[in-house]
Amino acid sequence: MAEIQLQGVSKKYSPKDDRYAVEHLTYTIPDGSFVSLLGPSGCGKSTTLNMIAGLESVTDGSIIVDGRAVEDLEPHKRDLAFVFQDYALYPHLSVADNIAFGLRMRKLPKAEIEQRVREAATKLELENHLGRRPKALSGGQRQRVALARAIARRPGVLLFDEPLSNLDALLRDKTRAELKILHAEIGATSVYVTHDQEEAMSLSDRIAVMSAGRLEQYGTPAEIYRTPATEFVAGFVGKPRMNIVDAAVIGPHRVRLEGTSLEVDVPDADLGERSAVRLGLRPTECALVAGTAAENDGTVLVVEPLGNATDIMLRIAGGEFVVREAGFSSFAPGDPVRLDARAAAPHVFDAETHLRL
Ligand SMILES: Nc1ncnc2c1ncn2[C@@H]1O[C@H](COP(=O)(O)OP(=O)(O)OP(=O)(O)O)[C@@H](O)[C@H]1O
Ligand SMILES: [Mg+2]
Missing domain, CATH: 3.40.50.300 (P-loop containing nucleotide triphosphate hydrolases)
Structure with missing residues (x-):
């Protein structure tokens, strides 16, 4: 005891x-x-x-x-x-x-x-x-x-x-x-x-x-x-590491990933008067769809097959972003892609204090 x-x-x-x-x-x-x-x-x-x-x-x-x-x-x-x-x-x-x-x-x-x-x-x-x-x-x-x-x-x-x-x-x-x-x-x-x-x-x-x-x-x-x-x-727990990027506030409960067209609903976050926040999305909860040279959120940088999953690292405007797909991937380095985060549970943090909102 x-x-x-x-x-x-x-x-x-x-x-x-x-x-x-x-x-x-x-x-x-x-x-x-x-x-x-x-x-x-x-x-x-x-x-x-x-x-x-x-x-x-x-x-x-x-x-x-x-x-x-x-x-x-x-x-x-x-x-x-x-x-x-x-x-x-x-x-x-x-x-x-x-x-x-x-x-x-x-x-x-x-x-x-x-x-x-x-x-x-x-x-x-x-x-x-x-x-x-x-x-x-x-x-x-x-x-x-x-x-x-x-x-x-x-x-x-x-x-x-x-x-x-x-x-x-x-x-x-x-x-x-x-x-x-x-x-x-x-x-x-x-x-x-x-x-x-x-x-x-x-x-x-x-x-x-x-x-x-x-x-x-x-x-x-x-x-x-x-x-x-x-x-x-958020960044320390979970593998692969959570993507945490700058995002612009575009509505009471909606943000957009810096430099992309990806908009994410954040129903549970209290954004207050902020115009910018930090947005966290887990690689396992995001997906990729093929983009075009004119319309994309980023390009594929590295493809890492692991057997049961593949980690795909992208270059986006705000930095790097990782997506984990199930099984083997058909994407290759250089491919323009669009991000889909509809299945993700978003995590929002204050840009200065880094506390959860
Ligand atoms: N005997 C000591 N004298 C002076 N400073 C120390 C001493 N032991 C640890 N520190 C300092 O205290 C801080 C915490 O050290 P600690 O050993 O508790 O870290 P830790 O989390 O166990 O790290 P690690 O994972 O490397 O073992 C560090 O900045 C370290 O340099
Ligand atoms: Mg120790």
Whole structure:
């Protein structure tokens, strides 16, 4: 049982820094949930996680676990376990001893330790490797040992910092699915740092999207994807990346893509007195029709077949624009095309504040 509340949490690594590494983070990680901290390199994900762990001090604000402020508690007095990117296994200890290490430190009875090691090893399919040293294991197996060590502790909170990033793509996808099953089984509140939006979307109950030390949005994967709160979130989540272009306001709820004839209804956006906005359209929701030299919205720049879909990059007046078609495409570089966005859910942002309208 562990609910984690961040209340105005800020971090400065040195009093001389003019900038906070993270600033005014306020949100609640519900008991038993899986929450990802998502954002590009340097946005403050690890800093946030390390403050929850107690590995870094909190400069301002408070971290409250189950109603109790923990920012002054030593890490080992917090009921949590950490899984690092580099696994941090003890090279001179066997797999079994690595898994048992934290339990021995806590002076659990021997029989209890043995039982927990066996149980964690079974969950992570390590039964046959218990006698080996970490260097005799593959990267994926080492990752499992690190996970087994964490869950053997049966902590209220599990913290992960990019735990899959050293695995190859295939193993990463497999481990991701296993992690989801594991979380459902053990139910510990999990906080998971990643810069991979797909990983965050597929694993999480909620995602905290961060940029430059600030929280951009905190919500479920569906909320983040369907109603991104800022232009940053819109561009960061979703693959291929959302097209976000300048658009002129031509009616109370209608805009036109800069330099094209494409007009889009934006029934849900409050455009106010604005004459120009930023318009976001997902590549998967747009379509192309053949144009002519005289009438087109742009020309095809690159065609990228992927098997189940084809990404077509266009040059339009306002810049570049990507459309994803199903299957293989009949368009070729140089073709003049017209854009069709009738099936798209448009996203509209203020041109200055970049906030959703
Ligand atoms: N020990 C430190 N001393 C000083 N500044 C630091 C320290 N650790 C991180 N920073 C700075 O704080 C900011 C946030 O760093 P942090 O490591 O939290 O980012 P991150 O989102 O985890 O990035 P990455 O994806 O690259 O791991 C960065 O500007 C970084 O340079
Ligand atoms: Mg980091």
